[in-house]
Amino acid sequence: MIEINQLSKKYKGAEDFSVLDLTLTVNDGEIFGLLGPNGAGKTTLISMLSSLVKPTSGSFTINELNYKENKLELKKLIGIVPQEYALYPSLTAYENLSYFGSMYGLKGATLKKEIKDHLETLGLSKFANKRVETFSGGMKRRVNLIASILHNPKVLFLDEPTVGVDVQSKNVIIDHLKQLNKNGTTMIYTSHHLNEAEDFCTRVAIIDQGSIVVKGKPTDLISQQQDARNLEEVFLAITGKALRDYA
Numbered sequence: 001m002i003e004i005n006q007l008s009k010k011y012k013g014a015e016d017f018s019v020l021d022l023t024l025t026v027n028d029g030e031i032f033g034l035l036g037p038n039g040a041g042k043t044t045l046i047s048m049l050s051s052l053v054k055p056t057s058g059s060f061t062i063n064e065l066n067y068k069e070n071k072l073e074l075k076k077l078i079g080i081v082p083q084e085y086a087l088y089p090s091l092t093a094y095e096n097l098s099y100f101g102s103m104y105g106l107k108g109a110t111l112k113k114e115i116k117d118h119l120e121t122l123g124l125s126k127f128a129n130k131r132v133e134t135f136s137g138g139m140k141r142r143v144n145l146i147a148s149i150l151h152n153p154k155v156l157f158l159d160e161p162t163v164g165v166d167v168q169s170k171n172v173i174i175d176h177l178k179q180l181n182k183n184g185t186t187m188i189y190t191s192h193h194l195n196e197a198e199d200f201c202t203r204v205a206i207i208d209q210g211s212i213v214v215k216g217k218p219t220d221l222i223s224q225q226q227d228a229r230n231l232e233e234v235f236l237a238i239t240g241k242a243l244r245d246y247a
């Protein structure tokens with residue numbers, strides 16, 4: 001279970017808080033979606049939960065481990081699928097995955113088997129020994145995903161795991177994530193693909209300006225919002241149609 005208590009982040013030199021007093025509980029086995037316009041604070045929140053960004057105030061626990069006191073245990077428990085590719089372009093898929101797997105403490109036959117199985121499920125076996133710089137966006141996204149799940153994390157943070165990929169890659173990625181979830185991985189996921197989130201998530205929160213505006217099951221949010229037929233219409237009704245450009 002992930003318990004977030006009044007978590008806030010104000011970056012150095014920034015005028016405003018990127019995440020403000022955010023309180024949320026995500027239960028074991030959930031796929032929880034963080035939805036919101038550009039700049040809403042989704043990546044900042046995920047980055048704090050995965051110990052990449054230090055909170056300004058507030059606290060959180062993951063499976064009762066406190067982020068301040070149990071950093072090492074937490075690191076083993078979680079996986080992070082970052083928005084940017086965390087891959088070495090001049091290394092092959094296999095070399096990249098060996099490197100990331102060994103960082104998580106996997107080695108020998110176990111590491112080999114995990115890499116082989118994941119490459120197979122995600123349709124990449126025949127590209128294992130090709131350099132990642134030659135891969136399409138969808139293939140890079142799939143390798144990026146495998147790099148974060150080789151150690152079989154109990155909790156997985158996914159920052160736009162299907163951005164910029166074709167429909168085929170997207171299906172393979174989402175099916176694989178659903179399978180991982182069935183096997184016991186709890187997930188927090190951000191996306192701008194609201195159709196995908198509607199199908200994929202057990203619950204979602206719509207975040208705007210660092211705070212949760214609404215949260216609930218996608219079907220409940222749709223039925224509660226007057227005239228909304230899908231999550232995108234709920235989203236637009238709640239966050240408005242104005243552009244959210246920032247620099």
Ligand SMILES: Nc1ncnc2c1ncn2[C@@H]1O[C@H](COP(=O)(O)OP(=O)(O)OP(=O)(O)O)[C@@H](O)[C@H]1O
Pocket residue numbers: 011012014018036037038039040041042043044045246247
């Ligand atoms: N390293 C940083 N330093 C200063 N400000 C930052 C930093 N990272 C993010 N911000 C600011 O924090 C706010 C929230 O950004 P964040 O990336 O968390 O939003 P997001 O919801 O993930 O957006 P997107 O959908 O565009 O990925 C924005 O105003 C952004 O400019």
